[in-house]
Amino acid sequence: MANERLAQLIHELFQATVDGRIVWEETATEDDFRVGLGEGLVRIWKGSHTHSCFISLINKHGRIVDEVGGSDLGEEDYLLLKDLYRMARSSALKENEIVDSMLSDLKAGRTRELPSENAL
């Protein structure tokens, strides 16, 4: 039952991310992304060894309330979770904005000067 509710949450999060209604954020680790919702936050992440995707519901005191992923979900829901991970990553890293700016530069035939290695 809890998994059904979480599967529904995954669907809703996916749709909201696709529609741009929610913006994900980066976290302290490279492979985790987060969005604050209601009385807590949702974190989506990849297991470091299995590379399986997981989603954690965390309350405002930082306690993990629920967590599903990998084999906890049916195949269809898990595939959606993987897509959600990809979308969340793209949202957090502002992929669309970057691509848009690149396309706009390409259209204008403009390139940007990159700092030399010595300057870095």
Add this chain to the structure above:
Amino acid sequence: MDWSDLKQHYGNIASVVGLVVSVLGFSFTLYQVRKSRSAAERAQAMAREAIDRVSSRLFFTQITIAVRLVQEVRSFCRAADWHRAIDRCEQLRIVLAGVVDDPKLQGDDQTSVTSAIDDLLLIIRHLEGIGQGKKSPSVPARMIETLDRIVISLTRIDGRLRTAALEV
């Protein structure tokens, strides 16, 4: 004027005087009730103000402790003292979990404190991985940046609340 007229005359005067005394007495009682009510309200407001002052001071103290703990996490990470770094991260999570419900925090502040608590969990996991030899003994730049970001957001909250307190 016979005796019965005299009695009636003085009786009327006594009734009027009685009425005046009653009206005055009632007005005085109302005045006293109102006075004591406003005194009680003033005392209640003063008590509320005192509680607010004490809770603000406690809140500022908690934020100061939190900032100090983040700085300690940073320096223990730099010194590769992973156990102490984990200990400070855990203390910091407890302090932040204690302030997250404070009504002085506005919507965005609460979200940034909740995010900080979550980030600290990720940092603790990384540090524990180092301690268990599962991860290379270094803290990624991203985690140090996260710690810096936590200090900045806590200092911003502290500054905003102090300014608000001075304005009042």
